[in-house]
Amino acid sequence: MLIALFADIHANRQAFEVCLAKAREAGAEQIVLLGDFVGYGADPDWVVTTAMDLVGQGAVAVMGNHDCAVGSPKVQLNAHAQAAMEWTRGELGLPQRQFLAALPMKEEQHSRLYVHSEASRPENWIYVTDSSGASRSMQSTFAHVTFCGHVHKPALYSLSVTGKMTSFVPTSGAPIQLLPGRQWLVVLGSVGQPRDGNPAAAFALFNTDTREITYCRAPYDVEQAAARIRDNGLPTWLAERLLVGK
Numbered sequence: 452m453l454i455a456l457f458a459d460i461h462a463n464r465q466a467f468e469v470c471l472a473k474a475r476e477a478g479a480e481q482i483v484l485l486g487d488f489v490g491y492g493a494d495p496d497w498v499v500t501t502a503m504d505l506v507g508q509g510a511v512a513v514m515g516n517h518d519c520a521v522g523s524p525k526v527q528l529n530a531h532a533q534a535a536m537e538w539t540r541g542e543l544g545l546p547q548r549q550f551l552a553a554l555p556m557k558e559e560q561h562s563r564l565y566v567h568s569e570a571s572r573p574e575n576w577i578y579v580t581d582s583s584g585a586s587r588s589m590q591s592t593f594a595h596v597t598f599c600g601h602v603h604k605p606a607l608y609s610l611s612v613t614g615k616m617t618s619f620v621p622t623s624g625a626p627i628q629l630l631p632g633r634q635w636l637v638v639l640g641s642v643g644q645p646r647d648g649n650p651a652a653a654f655a656l657f658n659t660d661t662r663e664i665t666y667c668r669a670p671y672d673v674e675q676a677a678a679r680i681r682d683n684g685l686p687t688w689l690a691e692r693l694l695v696g697k
Contacts, residue, residue: 454657455479456639458567458600459515460502462492462539463643463693464679466652467501469671470642477656485600485639486515486567488551490532491689492643493679495539499547506550514554515567515601516576522552526576531686538685561659564594568601569636578602579638582616589634596635596664598657603646605653605666606638623653626663637664643676650696 455474460467474482488502489495506512520526520536521543528536543551556573557566568576569588578601579585585608588597608618611633621627629635640653647653651668658665677690 452480452659453478454481454483454659456483456485456598456637456655456657457642458485458639458654459487459603459641459643460484460492460498461487461490461517461641461643462495462498463652463676464492464494464497465673465676466643466669466671467498469669470652470654470667471501473667473669474654474656479656482510483565483598484510484512485565485598486513486554487517487600488515489521489536489539489543490517490528491535491680491685492676493683493685495542496544496547499543499550503547503550511558511560511565512554513558513565513567514551514556518551518554521548531688535685535689538683559594562593562595563657564592564597566597566599569599570594570597576601579606579608579636582608582618585618585636585638586610586614586616589636594634595631596629596637596657598637598639598655600639600641602638603641603644604638605640605647605655607664608636608638609633610635621664621666623666623668626658626661626665629662629664631662640666640668644693645696646692648696650694
């Protein structure tokens, strides 16, 4: 089975539409959504409604910190994110808000764990940015592969039975086999707000038969997404960062 995985869509309709189209062209049979449907971008209602439709068709979805923040003012966000969140709350209808509030923190299927941040304390929204954080996450689960987002930068970590860690930044379009003798942590890039210097939207494809993960990039109309942010009165910096992928 080919699984398409998306994280950190952040209300970016233009990016999400292109990624979904590319995943379907590749023959994806299941869709997994790793949270942060809202925040930063200008089309939260469309993105959440699309996610609701996908879940109704069998997709898996988990909660991100921005999704949690919609109904919980206690979630800490930076100033730009907070301004976008206050605007976002006014854009979402009751069904969309209820959908986000009901999302689980994590889901596990067939030795695959899906979570927005990491496995040890998903409710604390910890960023996995190094081998130490990746090891902590993997040691807290029996899953062979953990898929997460939150960082907005693609990365891949593995842990051997003897505790040896490996980590690297994957090359887009090059399949990597996740060998059964190790645990793996797949950190996806962001669909809606990449931060690795590449403005192209990021997602991944996982083949459950070959155990191969392929990181994918999808160029999209960044200018249009940025214009939508500016036209809705959101902080201009949120538009500018899309153009440079930072």
